[in-house]
Every structure is written in structure tokens, then in C-alpha cells.
Amino acid sequence: MSESSKSPQQPPPPVPTSADVARRAGVSRATVSYVLNNAEAVRISEPTRRKVREAAEELGYVPHAAARSLRAGHTRIVLLPTPHVPIGPLYSTFLNELQWALRRLDYTVVQYGSLGLSGDEAVRAWAELRPVAVISLGEITLTSHNVATLKRAGARAVITMGPVGVPGAHALVMDQQEVGARAAAHLVERGRRRIGVVVPREQGLELFSAPRLAGARSVAGAEVEVLPMAYAEESAAELAARWRGLGLDAVFAYNDEYAMLLMRALQDEGLRVPEEVAVIGADDLLVGRLLRPRLSTVRIEMPTGDHLASLVDYAVREPSEVTERHDLMAAEAVHREST
Template sequence: MTQTPPRPPAGPPARRPVPTSADVARLAGVSRATVSYVLNNTSAVRISEPTRRRVREAAEELGYVPHAAARSLRAGRTRIVLLPTAHVPVGPLYGHFLNELQWALRRLDYTVVQYASMGLRGDEAARAWAELRPVAVVSFGAVDLTPFGVDILKRSGARAVITLGTRPVEGAHNVVMDQRRVGACAGAHLLERGYRRLGVVMPEEPGLNVFSAPRLEGVRGAAAGTDAEVVPLPLAYTEESAAALTARLPSLGVDAVFAYNDEYASLLLRALLDAGVSVPDDTALMGADDLLLGKLLRPRLSTVQVDMETGQHLAELVDRLVGDPDRTPDDHGHQAGHAPGHDLMAARAIRREST
């Protein structure tokens, strides 16, 4: 009996050719130049909306994706906006702001890259960021930029280096996001209510010192020249740490606590009530950021409402600076290399039952 020889093992399926802009042009019935203008969102050439739609539909049907590196070579720069991060956990308020910023930048045709900068400092971080050749960097202060670091970024092609914080950096475009104002509002409110020994929660979680240290400074500023004392209170975001701090408060003589934000205030409030401490009769308590959570607690939480400009505003500033990095002071009082007159946030105290 004749045996059928075994079939050779099937090889990998043939790879489909990668679609090109020429394929898109043929399917859409337009030139390759038109495909490039449409998919690169070029505004210098007027193309009708039906043609734009036809090109996009053809690209989607073929699975064509423009080559970012090739586009960067043609343009002479990337469209990357770098948002460095370094152990910075953000609450709902800042999370919403960052999400809005990223969406707005994307609508302006930028590619947003969050860079994990853990373990990097100063000029070392700037060199690492520069390797990606970003067209702009927006630093939230987790890494201390230096003038030399800014120069590294600009020589690598960054047309805009924006810092958000209280300390201007030479060569960068500084936008004020002054957390001291939050602490100053809280301190002034507690002092007006008659409290004189103010505890200030300092979160132990990595990265939050960027926000908590200026808030402590703001409380100290509000208390300067009065008979009040300010006591830093380290606190981890755990029930055990909150219970331990609650047990220490009587020996510290603290009569009011600014708990950094509403989340830490909620954690501490639970521990105080569990220990039989009356709020505000025994110890007043105040948060910040005016989260819905604070309104649902009993007693309702006094807080500092932080009014931030939209992420859209910051995205538009990035776009203006990319277009003209040496622009003179604009309608917001900014000037490259100088501290601006414009502040990205404002704050005001809201009194509720906890104070």
C-alpha cells in the first residue's frame, strides 16, 4: 500500500504588504501630496471637506498610519510634547486638569508623551528628555530644572520649555501654579476662627512634597507676625497612620489641622471620630481642593477651593510658543526666560461644619 508522504509543516502566513500613502492616494482618487496635507493636518493648503473625508476613509480602510519619524524629518522637528512625571500621584482635581491638557494638545495635533523620570535629577533628567527630541516640555516641578538643563532641551530642538511652579528658571517659560496660596487661605481661615496651634499634614507618599511643602510654607506665612504656631504632621495615607497621629494630637496641643487636601482630611476625620474626638469642638479640621467627598462627610468638611484655568488654556500657550518661541509678552504677560504675570490658579477658603 502506497503511503501518502506527510505534509510539510505550514509556514507562517504571508505578511500583507504595509500600505503606503500611494495606496491611499489611489483608493481616494487624489495625489500623494493631498494625502500628506490631509493626514498631517496641514492648514497652509485649502482642501475641501469631502476630499478630506475621502482621504481619511481610504486610510482607515487600508489601515494606513503616517510615519511619525518621517513626518518629523520633513518638518525639521517632532510634534512630541513631553510631560515628565516622577512619583507624582495627583488627586481628582489635578487628574482632571492633566487629562484636559492632554486632550487639548492632541486636538492641536501634538503627540503627548508622559516620561517616567523616577531616579533622574536636574540636568540628567533634561538629557534623558532631550533624547526624544520633544518640540515642547511641560514640567510640573517634580524635577528641578536648571538653566543648563533648559539649554540642553532647546539645543535638542525643544521650542518651548514650560515650568509650572513658584521658582522661575532662566530660559524657561514659567507659569505660576502657586501652592503657597492654598496653604495661606487655609491658615488665614483657621486663624480667623480663633485657632492658634495649627497642625499641617505632610503626606509621606513619594512625590507629594511638590505640593505639600509650598502649602506648609503658605500656612507659615499666614501665621507670621501672630501668636500662632505651626506644627508639621507627617501622615501616610493609611488608617493605621491616621490612628497613630490622632493619638499624638493631644500631646502636641494642636487645636486645628490643615490636612493637605480633602482626601487626607477625610482619612483623618474618620480616625478622630473613631477615637471620640469632637470635630470641630476638640479639634478643627480643614482640607483643600473642594471635592464632593468633603460635602458628604459629617461634619461637612471646610476646604480651600482651588480655581484652576483649563488644560485647554495651557495647551494653547504651548502651541503659541512652539510657533514663536521668542515671542514678546503676550496678553497674559508671559515672556520667555522670565516669570509671568499670569497665575494658573487661584484659591479661596470655604467654611463648613468642621471648623
């Protein structure tokens, strides 16, 4: 009694294997494998084919992916380490698109949060899955040692997307500096000099915001002031309240969402946009056009998901030791009414 009552749940019934199918069809396991994979090299008579198929159907047999890829020696897994902060709408639709494009090429996308792990630990965890490719989005900056670990674990392509390349990996260099530079240049062109740059208070966005800031700084004729701000109405209001004391005539916000937030707060303070202060964001979100005045922005030419996916596919087919660098992401300022 103590035995039977110690656990109320009986063990689940075993999952049917190809051996079960074989038994039921009265053939060998090899035959089952040949039939179910439509092997052309081996000839199997039509009657047995039918028997096998029926048996598989009746048992509800589904092959075991892990066993299969163990045997095969490789997987079709593409690992996609995910940032834990929502990067923004532009990025997340891009990610979704990429995901689908990869799926279309018959890859399996595995998302992997790095959690609290250190870089090396995270990379080890990734390597355990034996992914055929890894696409790092830049939250974790890979060292060349990390790349080596992944390749040793069978990864045929390691692709980094970020502001800077990594030795040994395909680098999709997305130069965020360009974004800041275009924004600042646009403002300078329009006669502004003292430019505030809004930097998110939120953690995890430095990788994007820092280069954007640096880009703005690099523009001749612009005096840049750093303005930390959180993505919340109160933070924007607080910043707007002390605006007149700052002596600025323009502001470049991290992206359109921050820009919209701040612009609204500035207007509530009685400041006129663009007369007293010019506002420009980035990402060219649709909603930016709904405000009065319409928000000027920097449009970023992201690669399409399909494009990146086919690049991944290419890199997998033709792995190379050399560091290939692809410069992506052109940027251009879009003038609307807020500047």
C-alpha cells in the same frame, strides 16, 4: 533544517510605503505624495488622483510619522513628564483635560516617566523626541542648563508648572504657599492658635506639601506643628491616638483626602469637630461635603486645561528668549462646618 527551525516566527510582512502605492497606481512616488497631501501648488488630473487613492486604499497605506517629521524638520509632540505618584484627583482630572485640549490643537502628547534617571539623563531622553514643547510639572525641577538642552534640540517652548520659575522657560507659577497661608489665616480668624499641619509621608509630594507648610508658617499668630501621616487608616488612627497630648486646637491637612481620613480618626477617638479641634483640607473635593461635619477646605483655582493648552500653542508660535512668568492659581478658604 537547523536554519528553518531556529525561529518559528517568520519575519512580518513589510509595511506598505508610498513607493508601493506608486507602483500599484503606475505613477511616480512624488505624485502619490502630492495627491495624498492634497497639494494645491501642483496640478494633478482627476483620473490619476482616483487611481492613487484607490491604490492607497487597497494596500491599506498609512504614512510613516517618523519619516514625515524627519523630513519636515519638526514635530508636533508635546512632552509631558509624568509624576509616578498619584498627585490627587484634582490634578489628575486637570491633566486629562490638558491632554485633550492639546490633542484638539493637533499636538501629540507623549507621557514620559523619568524613571530612576537623574535630571540630566531624563532631559536628554526627552530631547531625543524633539518635542516642540515640554511641560514640566515640577517633579523634576529643571535647571536653566536643562532648558537650554531642550531648546537646542528644537523645543520652541519649555513650560514649568510649579512653585518657582526657571530661567529661560515660561513659568506657570502655582504658588502652593498661598494655599497654606489661606488655610492658616482662616483658622486664626476663627480663634485658633496652635495649628497642626499634616504632611504626607508618601514620597514625591514634598514639592507640594513643603510650600503649603511654609505658607501656613508665614501666617502671623499661628503656632505650627508638623504632623507626618501616611494615606492609610492605621496611620490616621495612630496620629489621632496621641492627639490629646499634642495640645493643638486645629489642623490643616495636606489635602481633603488626608483631612477626611484624619477627621474620621479623631471622631473615633471621641474628639468633637470643630469644637475641640477644627479641621480644614484643600482641593474642595465633592466627597468632603458628604461627611459630618462638612469639611472646610481651600479651593484652588487651577487653570483650565484649555487655557493652558492655548498658552502652550501661543508659546510655540511666538517663542521668546525672555523668561515669561504667569502667576496662576488663586486660592481661597471655603468655610463649611469643620472649622
